[in-house]
Amino acid sequence: DAGVIQSPRHEVTEMGQEVTLRCKPISGHDYLFWYRQTMMRGLELLIYFNNNVPIDDSGMPEDRFSAKMPNASFSTLKIQPSEPRDSAVYFCASSQQSPIGGYSNQPQHFGDGTRLSIL
Amino acid sequence: QKEVEQNSGPLSVPEGAIASLNCTYSDRGSQSFFWYRQYSGKSPELIMSIYSNGDKEDGRFTAQLNKASQYVSLLIRDSQPSDSATYLCAVKNYGNNRLAFGKGNQVVVIP
DSSP states (O other), X not given: OOXXXXXXXXXXXXXXXXXXXXXXXXXXXXXXXXXXXXXXXXXXXXEEEETTEEEXXXXXXXXXXXEEEEETTEEEEEESSOOGGXXXXXXXXEEOOOTTOSSOOOOOEEOOOEEEEEO | OOSEEOOOOXXXXXXXXXXXXXXXXXXXXXXXXXXXXXXXXXXXXXXXXEOSSEEEEETTEEEEEETTTTEEEEEESSOOGGGOEEEXXXXXXXXXXXXXXXXXXXXXXXX
């Protein structure tokens, strides 16, 4: 089975430019998560979706960040305008909803990440 | 206080020895606990999950959970050079689906 697929794998761009990161979750997974990882702050949750609906975006650092999930098989994380401090590895992860419903204790499966460098 | 703390610095163990990693969490409502392994430049990979107090063994890995002490640990027996990685502790609270991660512990297995 295909895992979580992210693109691009690497992105280098100049500050001020718009950056769009893409994610395809594992088929059948109801939850999709966007994370950012840096040496200083570790792995931080930015936002997560359940059945394409944003549930918790409290980790989104500021209005320059936005995320969408137009359908069950695709999500984007956009940064506009980008800044050097946005440089990090961005991971997308997905998980299944527990049969119990609502709360899920199912583990999250991560994509390979996008290594973003803003010059 | 951080939600999930992994305070130990890099851990060096000789090949064949036991590596012991510890994690504490702040929210008593936490219900699900996970250990992820992350090789340098790669994504986190789930290696263990535990939901009840006590020990859970899977191959050379044992996870231990003590909810009263808000403590979860990971033991790696017969450590191999391929175990050299960063190990991330992750905790999920009942009522939401957020995973809170610790900053990780780096393990280096010396041949």
